[in-house]
Amino acid sequence: MRRSLPLLAFLLSPAAAMAHTGLGAHGAPFASGFLHPFLGADHMLTMVAVGILAAMTGGRAAWAYPASFVGAMLLGGLLGFDGAALPVAEPAILASVVVLGAAVAFASRPPLPLACGVIGLFGVAHGYAHGLEGPALGGPAYAAGFVIATAALHGLGLGLGFAAGALGRPSLARTLGGLTAAAGLVLALG
Template sequence: MQHKTLRGLITASLLAGLAGAAQAHTGHGTQSFMQGLVHPLGLDHLLVMVAVGLWSVTALPRGKAWQGPTTFMLALLVGAFMGAMGFIVPYLEHAVALSVGLLGMMLIASRTALPTGLGLGLVAAAASLHGLAHGAETPASGAAGYAIGFLATTAALHLGGVFTGLGIRRALNQRAGWALGGLGAAMGGAGLFLFGQLAA
C-alpha cells in the first residue's frame, strides 16, 4: 500500500510539472510576489529543485542534507544578480534544460560515492544557470516581491524533495537506491524532452 501511494504521489508531481512545461520562461509575469510563487512550478525548475532535495538526503553525509538546498539557493541568487546586470550565456535555455538531465544523472549516481565537493559544485552550476535565466527577465520594478516569492517556492520544493527522499528510504529500505535511480532516469528523459522542444 505504501509503495502504491508513493508511486501515485510521484506520478502526480510529474504530471503537474508537465502541465507547466511550456511556461518555463516565456509568457509569464515577473512583477509580483504571487507570480514569483508560481514561476518555479514550470517543469524544468520543479524537477531540478525537487531533485536537489532528493540528492541531498541520499548522497550527502547524514545531518548535512541542508548543504544541497543552501548551495542551490545561494548560487541561484548570485546567478540572478548577474543576469539582472546583463551577463549573457549563449543557449541559456538549452543549458537550463540540460541541467534537468544533470540532476537526473546525479540521482542515478547517488548509489555510489560521488565526492561531496563535486556534487555541491554541480548543484551550484545548475542553480547558476537557473538564476541567470531569472535575472535576465526580472524587471526593475516589482523585482523584490517576485524574488521573495520565487525563493519561497524554491525552498518548499527542496523540502519536498528531502521529505520524499526520506519517505522512499523508509518505505523501500534496501531498494531505495533502485527507486532513486529510476527517478533519475525519468528525470534524464524529461531533460532530453525539454532540450528537444527547444532545439526543434
C-alpha cells in the same frame, strides 16, 4: 505508476516546459516569483532532484546541496537583474534536469565540493532565468518568491528521498531520478 503518467504528460507538455512563465506584469511580484519554478517543468524537476539527491547522499549534503543551489541561484538572479549576458543559461538549465536526474538514478556520490560546485553552476543558470524577468515583475519581492518556492521544492525532494529511504525503497527515489532524466531529454529534444 499509472497515477504518475498524467502528471508526467502534463510536465512534458510544451506549455509546461517553458522556463519563463509566470503571472506577468499584472500579477503580484511575490506571487509571480513564487509561481515561476512551479510553472516550468525544467525548473521544478531540477529543484526536486536536488532535494532527492541531497537526501540520498545524506550527511552534510542534506543541507549543502540545496544551500549551494539557492545561494548560486541568487547570484544568477542578480546577473539576470543586471541584464548580464549568459548565453549558456538555457542549455545549462536543460542539462541540469538530465544530469541531476541521472545522478539520482545512479545514486551518484561525488565528493561534496564537486557536487556543490556542479549544483551551484546549475543554480546560477536557473537564477539567471528568473532574474531576467525580475525587474519587470517586481524586483526584490519577485526574488523572494522564487527563493521561497525553490526552497520548498528542495524540501519536497528531501521529503521524497528520505521517505524512500525510510520505507526501505531506495529504488523508488532512483526511479524518480530516471524519469527526471528522461523528461530532461524530452525537453532538450523539444
